[in-house]
Amino acid sequence: MNFITGTYTDQYQLTMAQVYFHNNGAEQEAVFDYFFRKSPFKGGYAIFAGLENLLDILEDLSFTKKDLDFLKAQGFDRKFLEYLKEFEFKGKVYSVSEGDVVFPTRPVVRVEGNIIEAQLIETVLLNILNFQSLIATKASRIKLVAPDRTLIDFGMRRAHAFGSYHASRAAIIGGFDASSHVMAGRDFGIPVSGTMAHSFIQSYDDELSAFRAFAKVRPDDCVLLVDTYDTLKSGIPNAIKVAKEMEADGHKLKAIRLDSGDLSYLAKKSRKMLDQEGLEYVKIAASNQLDEYVIKSLLEQGAPIDVMGVGTNLVTGKPDAALDGVYKLAYTKGKARIKLSENKAKITLPGKKQVFRLRDSQQRLIGGDLVTLEDENSVEEMFHPFEADKSMKFSDCQQEPLLKMVMKNGKRLNKTKSLKEIQKYSQERLAEFPIEFTRFDNPHIYKIGLSKNLLDLRNQLVTEEKEKAL
Amino acid sequence: MNFITGTYTDQYQLTMAQVYFHNNGAEQEAVFDYFFRKSPFKGGYAIFAGLENLLDILEDLSFTKKDLDFLKAQGFDRKFLEYLKEFEFKGKVYSVSEGDVVFPTRPVVRVEGNIIEAQLIETVLLNILNFQSLIATKASRIKLVAPDRTLIDFGMRRAHAFGSYHASRAAIIGGFDASSHVMAGRDFGIPVSGTMAHSFIQSYDDELSAFRAFAKVRPDDCVLLVDTYDTLKSGIPNAIKVAKEMEADGHKLKAIRLDSGDLSYLAKKSRKMLDQEGLEYVKIAASNQLDEYVIKSLLEQGAPIDVMGVGTNLVTGKPDAALDGVYKLAYTKGKARIKLSENKAKITLPGKKQVFRLRDSQQRLIGGDLVTLEDENSVEEMFHPFEADKSMKFSDCQQEPLLKMVMKNGKRLNKTKSLKEIQKYSQERLAEFPIEFTRFDNPHIYKIGLSKNLLDLRNQLVTEEKEKAL
Numbered sequence: 014m015n016f017i018t019g020t021y022t023d024q025y026q027l028t029m030a031q032v033y034f035h036n037n038g039a040e041q042e043a044v045f046d047y048f049f050r051k052s053p054f055k056g057g058y059a060i061f062a063g064l065e066n067l068l069d070i071l072e073d074l075s076f077t078k079k080d081l082d083f084l085k086a087q088g089f090d091r092k093f094l095e096y097l098k099e100f101e102f103k104g105k106v107y108s109v110s111e112g113d114v115v116f117p118t119r120p121v122v123r124v125e126g127n128i129i130e131a132q133l134i135e136t137v138l139l140n141i142l143n144f145q146s147l148i149a150t151k152a153s154r155i156k157l158v159a160p161d162r163t164l165i166d167f168g169m170r171r172a173h174a175f176g177s178y179h180a181s182r183a184a185i186i187g188g189f190d191a192s193s194h195v196m197a198g199r200d201f202g203i204p205v206s207g208t209m210a211h212s213f214i215q216s217y218d219d220e221l222s223a224f225r226a227f228a229k230v231r232p233d234d235c236v237l238l239v240d241t242y243d244t245l246k247s248g249i250p251n252a253i254k255v256a257k258e259m260e261a262d263g264h265k266l267k268a269i270r271l272d273s274g275d276l277s278y279l280a281k282k283s284r285k286m287l288d289q290e291g292l293e294y295v296k297i298a299a300s301n302q303l304d305e306y307v308i309k310s311l312l313e314q315g316a317p318i319d320v321m322g323v324g325t326n327l328v329t330g331k332p333d334a335a336l337d338g339v340y341k342l343a344y345t346k347g348k349a350r351i352k353l354s355e356n357k358a359k360i361t362l363p364g365k366k367q368v369f370r371l372r373d374s375q376q377r378l379i380g381g382d383l384v385t386l387e388d389e390n391s392v393e394e395m396f397h398p399f400e401a402d403k404s405m406k407f408s409d410c411q412q413e414p415l416l417k418m419v420m421k422n423g424k425r426l427n428k429t430k431s432l433k434e435i436q437k438y439s440q441e442r443l444a445e446f447p448i449e450f451t452r453f454d455n456p457h458i459y460k461i462g463l464s465k466n467l468l469d470l471r472n473q474l475v476t477e478e479k480e481k482a483l
Numbered sequence: 484m485n486f487i488t489g490t491y492t493d494q495y496q497l498t499m500a501q502v503y504f505h506n507n508g509a510e511q512e513a514v515f516d517y518f519f520r521k522s523p524f525k526g527g528y529a530i531f532a533g534l535e536n537l538l539d540i541l542e543d544l545s546f547t548k549k550d551l552d553f554l555k556a557q558g559f560d561r562k563f564l565e566y567l568k569e570f571e572f573k574g575k576v577y578s579v580s581e582g583d584v585v586f587p588t589r590p591v592v593r594v595e596g597n598i599i600e601a602q603l604i605e606t607v608l609l610n611i612l613n614f615q616s617l618i619a620t621k622a623s624r625i626k627l628v629a630p631d632r633t634l635i636d637f638g639m640r641r642a643h644a645f646g647s648y649h650a651s652r653a654a655i656i657g658g659f660d661a662s663s664h665v666m667a668g669r670d671f672g673i674p675v676s677g678t679m680a681h682s683f684i685q686s687y688d689d690e691l692s693a694f695r696a697f698a699k700v701r702p703d704d705c706v707l708l709v710d711t712y713d714t715l716k717s718g719i720p721n722a723i724k725v726a727k728e729m730e731a732d733g734h735k736l737k738a739i740r741l742d743s744g745d746l747s748y749l750a751k752k753s754r755k756m757l758d759q760e761g762l763e764y765v766k767i768a769a770s771n772q773l774d775e776y777v778i779k780s781l782l783e784q785g786a787p788i789d790v791m792g793v794g795t796n797l798v799t800g801k802p803d804a805a806l807d808g809v810y811k812l813a814y815t816k817g818k819a820r821i822k823l824s825e826n827k828a829k830i831t832l833p834g835k836k837q838v839f840r841l842r843d844s845q846q847r848l849i850g851g852d853l854v855t856l857e858d859e860n861s862v863e864e865m866f867h868p869f870e871a872d873k874s875m876k877f878s879d880c881q882q883e884p885l886l887k888m889v890m891k892n893g894k895r896l897n898k899t900k901s902l903k904e905i906q907k908y909s910q911e912r913l914a915e916f917p918i919e920f921t922r923f924d925n926p927h928i929y930k931i932g933l934s935k936n937l938l939d940l941r942n943q944l945v946t947e948e949k950e951k952a953l
Contacts, residue, residue, distance in 0.1 A: 016486040016645060020665040023639050024677025027665065032683070032700040043686065063644075083669040088704070128686060135680075139640035140647055169493055170609035171805040174533075175486060176646025177610055195490040195497065199553040207494025210605075212812035213502070215820045216513065216598060219951060230502040234558070242823065242951055274825065325805045334799035335641040342682035350685045353712065355744065481689055481712055 016175075019076035019100060020083065022136040027084065031093045033129045039096075043128035044344035044365050046120040047138060050358070053150050053333045057456030058446070060153045060439055061121055062186045063145030064111035066179065068425045070137055071102045102130050106420035109368070111430065112149075112186050112439030113415065114446060116459050118358075118398065119368050119384050121338075123416055128345055135340045144176065145183035147336040151305075151327055152187025153443060157451060158309040163320040165206050166192040167300055168328030180328040185432050186439055189323075201432050208236035208270060220247055224255040232264040236298060239269045244279050249286045256292050268296035268320060276301065277316040284317040296320055304331065305453070351474040357399050362467065363474050369412040378445055379407060381460030382415070386467050395462025405462060486645075489546035489570060490553065492606040497554065501563045503599045509566075513598035514814035514835050516590040517608060520828070523620050523803045527926030528916070530623045530909055531591055532656045533615030534581035536649065538895045540607055541572045572600050576890035579838070581900065582619075582656050582909030583885065584916060586929050588828075588868060589838050589854050591808075593886055598815055605810045614646065615653035617806040621775075621797055622657025623913060627921060628779040633790040635676050636662040637770055638798030650798035655902050656909055659793075671902050678706035678740060690717055694725040702734040706768060709739045714749050719756050726762050738766035738790060746771065747786040754787040766790055774801065775923070821944040827869050832937065833944050839882040848915055849877060851930030852885070856937050865932025875932060 033041070052059050076084075076097045085094055104126025115121050122142065124131050155164060166184040169177045181197035191204040198205035209227055217223035220242055228235045237255065239248025249269065256266035269287070271279050276299045287295050299311075300322030308321055325331065341361045342350045349363035365387040371379045383395045392412075397403035419426055449457035463471070503511070522529050546554075546567045555564055574596020585591050592612070594601050625634060636654040639647045651667035661674040668675035679697060687693035690712055698705045707725065709718025719739065726736035739757070741749050746769045757765050769781075770792030778791055795801065811831045812820045819833035835857040841849045853865045862882075867873035889896055919927040933941070 018666065020669050022665050023637070023663040024665050024668070024675045025663065025679055026677070028677055028697075028701060028704070029679055029683045032679075032697050033686075035700050036696055041686075045682070080669065083665075087675065132680075132682065135682075136640050140642060141644055143641055144644040144646075167493070170606050171613055171807070172610060173643035173646030173799070174611055174614040174649040176614075176643030179644040193493040193495065195492055195494050195553075196488065198494070199490050199549065205494045205557065207496070207498055209495055209499055209502075210602075211822055212515070212602065212605075212810075213499045215812045215822060216503075216511075216815045218816075226506055227498075227502050230505050231498060234498070242948065247951070329643070329799075329804035331804050332802060334801050334804045335795045337641070340682075342685045345686045346688075352681055352685060478712065481717070 017070050017074070017137065018080050019074060019097065019133075020080045022133065026133050026136055027089065030129045030133050031089060033132065034093050034096055038129040039127050041128045041346060042344075043126065043131045043342060045124045045131050045135070045340050046343050046362070046366070047122035047124070047142060047338060047340050048118060048120050049146075049336055049338040050117050051337055052117055053147055053330065053336050054154060056150070056154065056453065057450045057459060058114050058116060058150070059146050059336065060149035060187055060443070061109050061113050061115045061142075061146050062111060062149035062183045063142040063179065064108055064122075064419070065429055065435070066145070066182070067138055067141045068106065068420055069429075070141065071106070071134060071420065072423065072425060074100070074102050074134070076100055100130070101423055102126070102134060103423040104130050104420070105418060107416040108419050109415045110417070110438060112435040112442065114442050116382060116461060118362075118461050119382055120362070120366055120416065123366070139338055139340055141179070143336045143338040145179050145186070146338065147330040147333065148180050148183035148328065149187040149439070150336075151330050152184040152189050153439070154305040154453070155308060155323060155327065156188025158305050159312060159321060162318065163191070164189040165320060165322045166194065166327055167322040167324040169194045171325040172328040177328060182432065184327055186435050188436065188440060203432060209238050211238065211241050214238060214241040221251045221254065224251050225258070228255050228259055228264075228266070232259060232262065235259070235264075235266055236268040236270055237266065238272060239283070240271055240273045244271060244274060245282055245286070249283050253287065253290050253292065256295060257290070266292070266295050268298045270298040270300065270322075272300050276318065277311050277314040280316045280318045298322060300324065302326065349470055349474060351471065351478060353475065353478050360471070360475065362398075362463070363470055364467065366467065368415040370415055371407060372411040372413065374409050374411070376411065379410065381405070381462055383412065383462050383464065384467060385464040386470065389464055389466055392464045395464065396468045398461055398463050405460070487540050487544070487607065488550050489544060489567065489603075490550045492603065496603050496606055497559065500599045500603050501559060503602065504563050504566055508599040509597050511598045511815060513596065513601045513812065515594045515601050515605070515810050516813050516832070516836070517592035517594070517612060517808060517810050518588060518590050519613075519616075519806055519808040520587050521807055522587055523617055523800065523806050524624060526620070526624065526923065527920050527929060528584050528586060528620070529616050529806065530619035530657050530913070531579050531583050531585045531612075531616050532581060532619035532653045533612040533649065534578055534592075534889070535899055535905070536615070536652070537608055537611045538576065538890055540611065541576070541604060541890065542893065542895060544570075544572050544604070546570055570600070571893055572596070572604060573893040574600050574890070575888060577886040578889050579885045580887070580908060582905040582912065584912050586852060586931060588832075588931050589852055590832070590836055590886065593836070609808055609810055611649070613806040613808040615649050615656070616808070617800040617803065618650050618653035618798065619657035619909070620806075621800050622654040622659050623909070624775045624923070625778060625791075625793060625797065626658025628775050629782060629791060632788065633661070634659045635790060635792045636664065636797055637792040637794040639664045641795040642798040647798060652902065654797055656905050658906065658910060673902060679708050681708065681711050684708060684711040691721045691724065694721055695728070698725050698729055698734070698736070702729060702732065705729070705734070705736055706738040706740055707736065708742060709753070710741055710743045714741060714744060715752055715756070719753050723757065723760050723762065726765060727760070736762070736765050738768045740768040740770065740792070742770050746788065747781050747784040750786040750788045768792060770794065772796065819940055819944060821941065821948060823945065823948050830941070830945065832868075832933070833940055834937065836937065838885040840885055841877060842881040842883070844879050844881070846881065849880065851875070851932050853882065853932050853934065854937060855934040856940065859934055859936055862934045865934060866938045868931055868933050875930070
């Protein structure tokens with residue numbers, strides 16, 4: 014990840030770090046929580062993604078000479094620059110497993126370190142986790158409506174410049190099968206996929222010549238784009254011709270691709286034409302402004318599309334474009350900390366915390382995550398975080414701790430997980446949730462509950478802080 | 484730009500390149516146009532951005548050993564891989580100047596080269612230009628409503644991962660003054676800006692101690708965040724106290740920052756409180772979900788905000804999230820090429836073309852750009868591209884050619900322009916347009932016109948291609 018250095022951050026992290034440095038910050042313990050406040054896409058959940066990349070970045074984070082020269086020119090003082098020259102992140106990271114299903118308000122990642130390092134990494138953490146979680150969530154919604162189709166990310170050309178790199182990775186976590194992004198494929202072990210553009214067809218004097226030229230060079234990976242002139246009158250008849258020629262040479266046409274027009278109508282007609290010629294094995298791929306809603310509609314219409322190419326709407330996380338994840342101070346100088354807000358839902362949860370997923374004796378989710386202080390055991394009641402009169406008792410409950418230590422002294426504790434493993438884990442975790450929680454319209458709210466101790470601590474700090482404000 | 488190598492592309496560019504390679508593509512001249520079809524944000528224009536970065540990338544584009552190993556594993560043949568090993572982009576690029584105001588349908592960049600190289604660069608060109616043009620356009624809209632305020636990009640944490648890097652650059656082109664993104668500042672010469680987060684205040688036992696600690700270390704660049712507890716009861720009174728202490732030491736508090744609540748109300752009250760204490764020089768900065776509409780409203784309410792920090796809505800290009808730029812074949816094998824579409828507005832313009840901006844004898848824009856074939860002179864009439872009966876005559880018209888050669892034999896012809904120069908140029912170009920063209924609601928449509936020769940060529944090719952389809 015040689016693109017990233019210490020200057021991949023917001024300037025205010027450095028100004029704050031400078032002040033902390035000159036006030037013994039290197040000796041001051043701090044704990045920060047990463048969490049988000051609203052599930053994206055008006056949905057009921059998010060898929061947590063980006064962790065492995067973040068850990069890679071944190072392990073290597075340092076300030077180069079170029080960085081330090083630039084910061085010197087910005088007026089940072091010599092002593093602080095000497096500190097940055099030797100800077101390494103030496104903290105601890107506790108995290109939900111990458112790919113897990115996560116919900117608003119409760120911690121997803123907890124960072125512990127001295128306050129300089131723990132503060133300095135805020136921006137890169139948010140930058141990596143917010144975006145990948147957004148895209149993995151989008152991808153998972155598409156996978157939910159088309160579980161048995163092949164899903165390919167085609168979004169690189171409209172992605173946010175270098176953001177395309179992690180977008181393609183996150184799409185796989187959310188359930189996609191492949192990507193057109195070759196570099197992401199190279200670095201993340203993503204199956205890559207790609208065939209031809211209209212320009213390829215146009216560059217030949219006729220469609221049939223273009224198809225033949227392509228089939229000749231790529232006989233075992235041949236997908237023909239059939240909509241350059243007229244899908245049903247020209248593209249499919251020519252594709253059938255080439256498929257027969259390939260058969261004569263012992264090869265098989267893999268698929269045809271539709272990229273315009275009424276995809277449902279054209280897919281049905283194309284399927285029929287192919288089948289009449291004994292080409293049942295030739296798959297149909299489709300692309301063009303697809304998203305989870307269009308795909309749902311296509312499948313409801315019975316469109317025989319085997320492969321869906323999804324581009325802009327996937328990689329830009331449309332229409333949300335951002336996950337609102339934040340990174341808040343929860344503990345420092347031996348004291349739990351809280352951030353007040355006029356908006357009750359924005360008041361943070363203080364202290365070092367753990368989150369538990371609750372299941373009944375049959376291993377079924379009971380519909381909520383429990384947030385406790387770090388050292389609590391056998392909690393049997395949880396309280397609504399904002400409505401004092403709501404609580405729920407449970408017993409005989411399996412409590413799975415979600416935050417696990419993944420980095421210590423700035424070194425990761427486990428070997429990097431493969432994307433395939435993360436995807437598989439994500440699909441298994443999501444499959445635990447009844448459809449009421451994952452449906453698109455007015456999903457059932459998965460609950461968050463606080464332990465009594467956490468609730469009491471929060472209430473006490475709210476009172477103290479309100480006094481400070483007077 | 485060591486992040487980018489030849490695999491920063493869609494797989495289909497490589498499969499097509501492979502077929503071209505085995506069919507003498509290295510000898511086959513090709514011309515592609517980059518253009519977009521719809522101005523973003525329901526506006527009437529776009530700001531063209533990203534060119535300098537693209538040229539840097541093209542000059543250095545090559546396949547590394549890691550790339551070639553990966554492609555070998557994908558089944559690409561030995562001869563083609565040998566070609567890629569030596570690959571350099573050796574083509575020509577003609578482009579509109581970076582920062583210029585551009586409009587749908589007409590070419591913005593024209594690439595000439597052999598068909599392998601010209602096709603291979605499609606994805607990276609789209610990836611860089613689409614995104615930066617989107618963000619520069621968004622930034623220019625914000626600049627248009629707040630021309631005399633300081634505008635700072637704060638978006639890094641919610642930007643699309645590494646996309647943040649170019650987002651911050653593009654924001655400057657569109658008219659922003661500074662960015663929080665330190666690495667973008669380092670590499671693009673952007674003024675960087677940043678102060679403190681709420682966590683900084685929370686990490687101290689009280690707000691006043693936090694303010695004092697910060698002012699002590701950064702006396703000449705001190706901006707205090709005043710809304711952690713209560714802006715008017717605590718934040719401003721404490722800021723005033725610290726400002727007075729700083730005065731006693733010969734320093735000046737630079738600004739206070741509001742990040743929540745009713746920004747108009749709080750800015751007015753804060754201004755009054757500061758002024759009453761003789762602190763007229765202390766500026767007011769505000770942030771929190773700002774975009775061009777919120778800023779317009781704040782200024783209409785007379786909010787005395789000097790500095791606007793704009794984040795997510797800027798760097799994600801909300802609500803559009805993507806510019807729909809495309810890259811289409813216009814010429815190859817000695818023949819102009821066209822792409823048909825059922826949607827008339829999607830039929831491409833064939834041939835090697837030039838675009839002229841028309842001004843009258845007083846140097847005023849006459850309201851349209853003229854597209855001609857490359858070698859045409861003194862055209863005096865232009866035709867509506869899709870409505871045959873609409874045309875416009877002009878004479879005594881100054882015709883400024885917009886596409887200039889910026890790269891030849893894969894080498895850039897001019898030295899890199901500074902971001903400041905590009906921004907200045909952009910602002911001057913945009914200022915030429917009467918407000919009717921730049922307003923947010925139902926902007927006046929800036930015309931595109933085709934020369935008679937181009938129109939005739941297009942009509943002829945449409946007829947020929949339709950025959951092919953039968």
